[in-house]
Amino acid sequence: MTHPVETAFDRLDTPCLLLDRGRLAANLERMETRAAGLGVALRPHLKTAKSAEVAAAIPSARSHGITVSTVKEAEYFAGRGFADQLYAVATAPGRLGRLAALVRAGTRVRLAADNLAAVEAIAAAGRREGLVFEVLLEIDSGEHRCGLPAEAAELVELGARLAAGPGTRLGGVFTHAGHSYGCRSIGAIRAVAEAERAAVVHARDRLRAAGLPCGIVSVGSTPTATFAAGLEGVTEIRAGVYVFQDLFQVGLGVCRIEDIAATVLTTVIGHQRRHGRVLVDAGGLALSKDRSTAALGPDGDCGYGLVLAADGETLLPGLRVVDAYQEHGVLEGRDGIDFERLPIGTRLRILPNHACMTCSAFDRYHLVDGMQPGAVWPRIHEWV
Numbered sequence: 337m338t339h340p341v342e343t344a345f346d347r348l349d350t351p352c353l354l355l356d357r358g359r360l361a362a363n364l365e366r367m368e369t370r371a372a373g374l375g376v377a378l379r380p381h382l383k384t385a386k387s388a389e390v391a392a393a394i395p396s397a398r399s400h401g402i403t404v405s406t407v408k409e410a411e412y413f414a415g416r417g418f419a420d421q422l423y424a425v426a427t428a429p430g431r432l433g434r435l436a437a438l439v440r441a442g443t444r445v446r447l448a449a450d451n452l453a454a455v456e457a458i459a460a461a462g463r464r465e466g467l468v469f470e471v472l473l474e475i476d477s478g479e480h481r482c483g484l485p486a487e488a489a490e491l492v493e494l495g496a497r498l499a500a501g502p503g504t505r506l507g508g509v510f511t512h513a514g515h516s517y518g519c520r521s522i523g524a525i526r527a528v529a530e531a532e533r534a535a536v537v538h539a540r541d542r543l544r545a546a547g548l549p550c551g552i553v554s555v556g557s558t559p560t561a562t563f564a565a566g567l568e569g570v571t572e573i574r575a576g577v578y579v580f581q582d583l584f585q586v587g588l589g590v591c592r593i594e595d596i597a598a599t600v601l602t603t604v605i606g607h608q609r610r611h612g613r614v615l616v617d618a619g620g621l622a623l624s625k626d627r628s629t630a631a632l633g634p635d636g637d638c639g640y641g642l643v644l645a646a647d648g649e650t651l652l653p654g655l656r657v658v659d660a661y662q663e664h665g666v667l668e669g670r671d672g673i674d675f676e677r678l679p680i681g682t683r684l685r686i687l688p689n690h691a692c693m694t695c696s697a698f699d700r701y702h703l704v705d706g707m708q709p710g711a712v713w714p715r716i717h718e719w720v
């Protein structure tokens with residue numbers, strides 16, 4: 337019987353979330369350089385990392401500002417000195433009191449709106465709380481998740497309502513080209529990036545032509561930020577996944593497998609020799625049930641994740657997490673499994689399909705430098 341090779345990770349209980357310091361630093365630097373090259377500011381979206389320590393490692397997060405996706409994140413980062421924020425999700429009216437408390441305490445947290453009812457609710461809360469909410473109008477640049485088209489008649493009406501106050505101020509416009517994830521070539525991502533840019537710049541022009549202010553012109557997704565050919569008229573990009581990268585970004589051509597900084601450390605807990613399967617203790621709760629890479633076709637489909645040896649470098653070829661129960665992950669190999677090489681107790685690392693979803697199950701990162709576990713960085717993982 338083969339025994340598992342002892343590693344420096346043996347003292348960590350599994351499943352747990354590892355964060356490779358060197359890869360993180362390289363990813364951060366690449367996007368800082370990219371934004372500088374495009375002549376725009378970077379407002380990183382911290383919904384992926386949800387960690388003040390990660391934010392502190394991003395130069396732009398302090399010098400320019402951050403994006404958040406929940407009020408919980410807004411409060412958490414405000415409490416750690418990140419005072420310039422864009423809360424880039426439509427606000428449930430019941431949360432405006434908490435957002436008012438942040439504004440009153442000195443955090444410049446900008447809100448999103450794309451319809452009159454939302455604008456009126458924000459304005460009423462601003463008046464009630466005796467303060468001014470700065471609001472960005474959300475533009476739909478093609479994803480159709482939310483936002484209004486740049487040419488919508490009501491754009492100027494909403495802008496004027498926000499600019500007039502009381503209780504509100506018009507801060508600018510923003511859009512998120514989430515449909516870049518549906519692209520299957522770099523050329524197609526570039527075209528979406530241009531549509532993203534053109535939409536917000538057109539919206540800005542219409543607002544300005546009506547005599548309204550439009551200071552912030554904000555775009556961003558990791559694919560479009562990576563491949564945009566030019567961003568004339570844009571003031572900032574918001575990307576989030578780039579900090580860790582993931583298998584979907586690899587499939588899109590945004591990064592390489594070697595760039596993925598966040599992995600789940602897991603332990604082999606069972607052999608199903610009759611069925612050619614190995615069981616690990618990272619199932620759906622640890623990896624998420626995100627199957628986004630299935631959309632990349634048979635060559636890009638990574639199941640629930642690909643498998644690295646504990647060293648974080650060696651990809652175990654052909655091995656994938658093919659099924660994910662609550663606590664069990666099931667590995668299969670394209671050409672079968674060498675069970676002798678994966679004895680019970682073996683530590684492995686799983687590369688995530690979608691970093692935001694996988695990380696969300698964990699309340700901390702275990703920093704690693706190659707094979708050496710180091711500091712522990714907390715992260716928030718609730719959203720209310």
Ligand SMILES: Cc1ncc(COP(=O)(O)O)c(C=O)c1O
Nearest residue numbers: 381424512557558574575576577
């Ligand atoms: C409004 C908004 N901005 C920026 C981003 C960041 O994009 P990505 O996840 O591709 O880094 C997202 C992601 O969902 C988003 O919803």
